[in-house]
Amino acid sequence: MIEQVLVLSLSKQTIERYNTTMSFSEELNIKQGVFTFAGDSKLPLQSGREFGPISVAYETYGVLSKDKCNAILLLHALSGDAHVAGKHNKEDKKTGWWDVMVGPGKPFDTNKYFVICSNVLGGCSGTTGPSSLDPLTKKPYAMTFPVITIEDMVNAQHALVKSLGIDCLYSISGGSMGGMQALKWVQMYPEMIKSVVAIATTTKLSPQAIAFNEVGRQAIISDPAWNKGDYYGKKELPRKGLSIARMLGHITYLSEEGMTRKFGRQLSSSQQFQYEFLTEFQVESYLHYQGQRFTERFDANSYIYLTKAIDYFDLSSGYNSLEEALAMVKSKFLVLSYSSDWLFPTYQSDELVKALRKNNIDVSFCEINADYGHDSFLLQNDLHEKLIHGFLENVK
């Protein structure tokens, strides 16, 4: 398969490396690669700018069938990356971000499907983003990186998929920002896609969600260590601002009932209030931990660029209605929402479903009862696993 990939990659594109060392999670047949394109002929961005070269870090799981018709493209959310399932090494503490969903016998069954996941354009886990070196200046792009959109992310993924010799995707799926990419994919490349699994997502970001993103961005750019985005290689990084943005994000990913069940008003260590400005409540400790940990793996500028891309997302932009914006769609759909998701509430999925049905698209829709808020889509849940499994079985 590796030879095929190299042969089929377009002339201006290169596969920089393709890690064929045996992975720890052998049954997943994890392969890592970086695909580079738009070196000479830049990628036109939605902003009107052109940009390149672009490297796309990706992983594949399972085996591409001879007819190349079993590929499923998974699309990650804001803080995700290409590593969707399994472990690369025995020492890895954590599996990929959607390990509950991807693997042999799991809904995205790697015994049947060839699963592809790539880090998004603008990200910081291998794909070109603000922390990447600008070949012209030999310095990180930082804030000279162009403002990108969900459409631009999809175009980069499209170039990757084509480079793998794949003309037809059995399914595309993602939650949250991943779902936005899935919807943009099916709007831009409807002929390529047999089915879509859109999870905990929306066709346009609400003003409340824009507001939360803006507060997060303000926390980052107000951190003196952010230094107008020019902090790479410096001693001080904008960890504090990024941590605050992540703490806030986490509140929106959970739900009030989930937090009450998980933390309540429990204190971290003492049995009684200390009447000091300490991190006393368990919910505070949890958020501090999540915020701090995030700064160890995520780039503050990527956070700014990706949240802006999310804010801009409006599938019906340029159309008279959402129905019209989906008129080209032929794919079968599964739409899932979660009862306690208040960031992308069920009514937003419902709007998508209604617009698809007006276009006579075959749509299955389920609101899953779960108290874990927006993050429910990432967690073990028999119902959504069965629904996705069953849906994929019946794609023709």
Place this chain on the structure above:
Amino acid sequence: MIEQVLVLSLSKQTIERYNTTMSFSEELNIKQGVFTFAGDSKLPLQSGREFGPISVAYETYGVLSKDKCNAILLLHALSGDAHVAGKHNKEDKKTGWWDVMVGPGKPFDTNKYFVICSNVLGGCSGTTGPSSLDPLTKKPYAMTFPVITIEDMVNAQHALVKSLGIDCLYSISGGSMGGMQALKWVQMYPEMIKSVVAIATTTKLSPQAIAFNEVGRQAIISDPAWNKGDYYGKKELPRKGLSIARMLGHITYLSEEGMTRKFGRQLSSSQQFQYEFLTEFQVESYLHYQGQRFTERFDANSYIYLTKAIDYFDLSSGYNSLEEALAMVKSKFLVLSYSSDWLFPTYQSDELVKALRKNNIDVSFCEINADYGHDSFLLQNDLHEKLIHGFLENVK
């Protein structure tokens, strides 16, 4: 009446000034005062510390009846102050924070009732707080100010009310943190209170609300200008951090539907995306404006202290149940919640109502349909005005 106040103030207490200049809103008979107590005999705080002297800035509206039985104590929310209604001067741009509710012919009718409102302990609008001068050091307390609680606020108000010669309150009322104070009042001084109007409030802060408060505090203390709280008189103030905290607060005071109706995805100036990191969406401009304006009138350290007091609030703390925590209550209750308030949702008011009814308290409860979120209680609304008016008419 002024003379009475002076005569009745306790020996260790002083009325520093009492502004009898004619107010602009003459019909309200606004009077401003500062009551100082706990100079020699300090106030015991819930933390176990003692603190004093304490000055309480307050305003009164209307006239205290001869039998002193027509006083209503209004309790402000996090960012409020003693100035609840009308204007002090013709030049004032804004009226008090609850002008829709307080005045002749309004629900808290100043033709009938003697309305009192004081700035809370820990605040920054005249009452002793972290920005006040410590008489020992002649410097602002800053973070040497003791951690205070809703109970401590109530004790300061109690001293004020007693100093005014009032032994019985016709009603106490407040929304949000003001409602918490009302609940604490009736728990601590049940014999003094004929009726309670508890609006958009809760008997204990949820972990989600604690989490939002903690993110706001982190934004402030991460601002280098905060300087461990020691910024008074300095050139740089922690405006950026306080502004971010306020922006976040504002999101929680509104609702998703309210924001969608008010702002939608409308842009501020341009008709199309600029693909730059500008304040593009109207909702962003609104939050920036609110954040910036807040820093002109509020002290960052007060924000830290008051949110901590809110986090600590749990009416049933020290009791076996909420029912038991309200067993001493004799007052008649009106409880109001708002359908779109997701910060202090209706179920929390419902818990209060159920606990009161178990104690055979006369409770009227209404969830008011309003899409303005938590802030609905501050806005014009025929229904809540009529309900409060009618409720107060029938207090005996």
